[in-house]
Amino acid sequence: MPTPRHEVSLEEQIDQWRSYLRRRQAIYSVDVAELEDHLREQVAGLVDAGLATDEAFLVAVKRMGNLDALSREFAREHSDRLWKQLVLVPSDSGELRAPGRTDAIVAFCLAVAAAVALKVPTLFGIPFKDANAGFYTRNASLFVLPMLIGYFAWKRKLAPRTLRWLAVALVAAAVFANVYPFAPRGSIEVLTALHLPIALWLAVGIAYAADRWSQVAGRMDFIRFSGELFIYYALIAFGGGVFTAFLMMLFKIIGINAEPFVQSWLIPCGAAGAVVVASWLVEAKQSVIENMAPVLTRLFTPLFAALLVAFLATLLFTGRGINIERDMLMAFDGLLMVVLGLLLYSISARDPRLPPGTFDVMQVVLVVSALLADAVALWAIGARISEFGFSPNRVAVLGMNVILLVNLAWSAVLYLRFLRGRGSFTSLEKWQTDYLPVYGAWAAMVVILFPPLFRYI
Amino acid sequence: MEINKDLIAASSAPLVLAILAEEDSYGYAILQRVRELSGGRMEWTDGMLYPVLHRLERLSHVEARWEVAESGRRRKYYRITSQGRARLAEEREQWKAVNSTLQAIWRALTIPGPANRTASAAPLLQEA
Numbered sequence: 001m002p003t004p005r006h007e008v009s010l011e012e013q014i015d016q017w018r019s020y021l022r023r024r025q026a027i028y029s030v031d032v033a034e035l036e037d038h039l040r041e042q043v044a045g046l047v048d049a050g051l052a053t054d055e056a057f058l059v060a061v062k063r064m065g066n067l068d069a070l071s072r073e074f075a076r077e078h079s080d081r082l083w084k085q086l087v088l089v090p091s092d093s094g095e096l097r098a099p100g101r102t103d104a105i106v107a108f109c110l111a112v113a114a115a116v117a118l119k120v121p122t123l124f125g126i127p128f129k130d131a132n133a134g135f136y137t138r139n140a141s142l143f144v145l146p147m148l149i150g151y152f153a154w155k156r157k158l159a160p161r162t163l164r165w166l167a168v169a170l171v172a173a174a175v176f177a178n179v180y181p182f183a184p185r186g187s188i189e190v191l192t193a194l195h196l197p198i199a200l201w202l203a204v205g206i207a208y209a210a211d212r213w214s215q216v217a218g219r220m221d222f223i224r225f226s227g228e229l230f231i232y233y234a235l236i237a238f239g240g241g242v243f244t245a246f247l248m249m250l251f252k253i254i255g256i257n258a259e260p261f262v263q264s265w266l267i268p269c270g271a272a273g274a275v276v277v278a279s280w281l282v283e284a285k286q287s288v289i290e291n292m293a294p295v296l297t298r299l300f301t302p303l304f305a306a307l308l309v310a311f312l313a314t315l316l317f318t319g320r321g322i323n324i325e326r327d328m329l330m331a332f333d334g335l336l337m338v339v340l341g342l343l344l345y346s347i348s349a350r351d352p353r354l355p356p357g358t359f360d361v362m363q364v365v366l367v368v369s370a371l372l373a374d375a376v377a378l379w380a381i382g383a384r385i386s387e388f389g390f391s392p393n394r395v396a397v398l399g400m401n402v403i404l405l406v407n408l409a410w411s412a413v414l415y416l417r418f419l420r421g422r423g424s425f426t427s428l429e430k431w432q433t434d435y436l437p438v439y440g441a442w443a444a445m446v447v448i449l450f451p452p453l454f455r456y457i
Numbered sequence: 458m459e460i461n462k463d464l465i466a467a468s469s470a471p472l473v474l475a476i477l478a479e480e481d482s483y484g485y486a487i488l489q490r491v492r493e494l495s496g497g498r499m500e501w502t503d504g505m506l507y508p509v510l511h512r513l514e515r516l517s518h519v520e521a522r523w524e525v526a527e528s529g530r531r532r533k534y535y536r537i538t539s540q541g542r543a544r545l546a547e548e549r550e551q552w553k554a555v556n557s558t559l560q561a562i563w564r565a566l567t568i569p570g571p572a573n574r575t576a577s578a579a580p581l582l583q584e585a
Contacts, residue, residue, distance in 0.1 A: 034484065034507060034533045037526075041485040042503065065502035077508040077515075 010053050014039065020067060026075035039064060100284070106154060107280030114147040114276055115269035128264045134189050136268075138177045141197035144275045145204055146170055151276060152207035155283070162206065169203045173447075180451040187393045188451050195396070195443040201226070202440030216426070219433035224348045225282055227293030227341070232278040240270050294349030298359075301342050305362050308369035315376065329397050332377045336404040339370040343411060347432060352425040360419060367412045374405060392454040396446050403442055407435050460499055469501070469509050470518075471548035477519060477537040478545055484510065484533070510535055518544050 014036065021032045039060050046056035064070070075081065119128070126132050149166055152158070158166075177196055182189040205213065205222040212218025244262055251258040314320070346363060378401065414431055417423030476482060476490045484506055491499055513519045518541035526532040537545070 030533075031507065031511075033531060035504065037483070037530050037532050038485045038503060038507075040528075040530065063503045065504040069502075070504040073505055073508040074511075077512050 010043070010057060013054070013057050017061060024067070024071035024074070026071050026078055026081045028078075028081070031074065035064065103155070103280065103284070107151060107276055110147040110151050111273035111276040111280075114144045114272040117143045117147070118268050118272050119265075128268060134182060134184055135178075137193040138182070138189060138196065139174075140193065141200050142170070142174055142177060144272045145197070145200045147276050148204055148279055149207045151279065152204070152210070156207065156210035158207060158210055162210070166203055166207060169200070173200055176447050181456050182451065183456050186456065187391065188454055188456050191392060191396050191450055192447050195446040198443035199440050199447060202437060202443075205436065216430050216433045219436055220348055220429060223344055223433070223436075224291060224293070225279075227345050227348070228282040228285075228291055229275075229278050231292045231296075232281050233274060236274045236278055237271070240267075240274065291349065293345040297342050297345040297349070301346060301359070301362055301366055304339065304342060305366035305369065308366065308373055312369055312372055312376075329377060329381055329394070329401060332374050333397055333400050333404065336370060336374055336401065336408060339366060340404060340408060343367060343408070344432060347425075347429055350425070352429065354425075356419045356421075360415070364412060364415050364419060367408055367415065371405065371408055371412060374401065378405075392450055396450065399442060399446070403438055407432075407438075465499065465501065468499075468552075469506075470513065471545060471552060473506070473509060473513065474518060474537060474541050474545040474548070477535055478542060481534050481536045483535065487535075513541065516544075517541075 017039070018032055018036060021027055021035065022029065027035075042060035042063060043053070043056045046059055047053060051059065121132075121135070122128060126135055128136065149170070153163055153166070173196055177192060180188075180192075182192070205219070205226075208222050208225055209215075209218035212221070244266060247266070248258050248262060343363060343366070346359070410431060411428060414423060414428040418425050418428060472491060472494075473487060476487050479490075482490070484503075487510075488501060488503055488506055491501060510519065510521075514521050514535070517538055519535045519537055521533050521535050523531050524534050
């Protein structure tokens, strides 16, 4: 007769066996459940025949067969499983269905809400037309990001205190985007439109990471999420473009011009809803599919490093002067952002315990050469800043450049320390994640302070 | 006597289909039935039955459903479909042809060896 001690040890043994099986990619958890039922039946049969529980377990496992051979056999039958599939709504297991489906429904509803929100101002006399372009560009992020924050608030079951803060941030954003007397099509309006999403993205991060926002890991997850979201959004946008092209083409051949519908409904509403849908996809896929951002980083880090080194070398050897133009610094902001992105996403995918390797050297070359190139540009523009004058655009661009420069410069120092074995990789990670709020704060400053400072031009 | 792997593999589908044609069943019971029928001579590695069942499911020869067994555990039951029955009939014809061909040549041969072994296995079969 099995004593309680035996019962426990059998359960433990089965647990262990189950976890071995779970590690096999080709064997899904439904299959594990099926095999487990078999194993238990077998054990029960053997115990009835007079074996002790642990003996019965051993025999049953032996009869089940070699796990490698078994998983090979499963892989042969389900070869598709070796291609990691994103199962959004599991179809063959009752238990798993509920959370996945609710998640999908909530995300879909919020996506629709974002699309509808975009159309609400029309009801209040602000139609989606060129005349109101300023209103719509300033508020673009306010149509979408509240839904996204709502999605994470629901998903992470945020604490009421966090919710209150997020609500305050959103209301403040709505106020600052609309109360100032912006000059139509002025540069302040454009600056607000560009910086408000950056500031609000920080709020999204707080909702995304929830109580892990204070931790390096939580913020790093948010960085990973942002990168994947960008890639998914680009893919969805590409698909949407193909869809739109076919829609126009099909209606054109029956003599209907679909362009008004496409321009005022399909593209704006689709673009708004797609943000929520893409976020939900990234959330759902997480561990299932390889992250794409680090893969792209691997491809482009060497290319960008080579490009920058070649640029600096050419500059040095030919002694050419920099052909300074008004908008050139903007381009360098973009360059620094790309370099920062390459750095961030290679950090996000790197195992901090690994020793320095060639790829790390490449990263440092990339960052240092980007810093040098930017320094050259800054020096050139600094010499003529009085001539160009301090327009709001130039101050914003310059501010962003300085923030990026500080971020990258200190990263380079930390990276070099790590390469020389005097620092740990985690301190670099910590620096990067700690620095995130600076971008949000600067963006918020541009939104709040610039309009009165520069008289709303 | 151990039956070679190729034969086991080739006969697995018709055997499983035939057992399911008797009544709906689940993995462990199917294996028990195979042991019973073969008098223990057809030793399948238990786990290997499941990829076979899944293949038959994919080919729509069987349907699966989850039920809660009397033990309280969830159990996956399989049921033969009409396509499965058609496949079974076809397999049966093929195996009959193979069997009768072999029988014919066994009869033509005069070596008595294998006949003895079959005879010795027969009581085992009845025992089961």
